[in-house]
Amino acid sequence: xxxxxxxxxxxxxxxxxxxxxxxxxxxxxxxxxxxxxxxxxxxxxxxxxxxxxxxxxxxxxxxxxxxxxxxxxxxxxxxxxxxxxxxxxxxxxxxxxxxxxxxxxxxxxxxxxxxxxxxxxxxxxxxxxxxxxxxxxxxxxxxxxxxxxxxxxxx
Numbered sequence: 756x757x758x759x760x761x762x763x764x765x766x767x768x769x770x771x772x773x774x775x776x777x778x779x780x781x782x783x784x785x786x787x788x789x790x791x792x793x794x795x796x797x798x799x800x801x802x803x804x805x806x807x808x809x810x811x812x813x814x815x816x817x818x819x820x821x822x823x824x825x826x827x828x829x830x831x832x833x834x835x836x837x838x839x840x841x842x843x844x845x846x847x848x849x850x851x852x853x854x855x856x857x858x859x860x861x862x863x864x865x866x867x868x869x870x871x872x873x874x875x876x877x878x879x880x881x882x883x884x885x886x887x888x889x890x891x892x893x894x895x896x897x898x899x900x901x902x903x904x905x906x907x908x909x910x
Contacts, residue, residue: 799838801873801883804909810882812836817845819888819906825850825859828868838883840871847890849897867891870908877910886910 802810806821813833820826826849833843847866852859870885889905896902 799883800836801838801841801870801885802876803841803870803885803888804876804878808878810876810879810884813841813843819847821909823856825852825856828866831868839873840869841885842870843868847892851897862897864895864897865893867893874910884908884910 800812802812803814803817805811805814806818811817813831813836815829815831817828817831818824818826819828826847828845829848831843831845833841835842845866845868847864848861849864850856850859850861867890869889869891870887871889872885872887873883874886876882876884886908887905888908889903891903892900
């Protein structure tokens with residue numbers, strides 16, 4: 756039980772830290788952005804919209820389940836980020852929610868991530884954003900999940 760509590764505390768701390776960093780970054784005055792997160796005004800490169808409605812290019816982490824944080828991508832390494840799709844490798848951290856989500860454990864599953872179907876973003880129509888995410892589990896997967904899972908991404 757102690758290991759479960761420690762694991763959950765570490766994962767929740769990581770999610771909270773990511774949220775704090777993202778919130779701070781969005782509230783801070785504009786400075787020189789890092790190359791990994793620079794969003795050119797009209798570069799032709801689509802963005803992915805995060806849970807805080809911020810455009811991201813090649814994010815190193817991404818929360819899939821914005822409502823409860825029970826599924827997220829970590830250690831994302833992008834091999835391609837182009838006008839029609841993006842491909843990378845990541846670890847999908849998924850809460851098993853057993854016996855319920857607050858008491859559940861996060862499990863790590865390696866995945867290949869594909870973002871595609873870029874469309875104009877309603878919030879900033881000058882930017883294209885990817886509207887679909889496909890995860891392919893490469894070594895194990897959560898109970899009840901297929902080897903390939905596709906999610907629509909928010910606008």
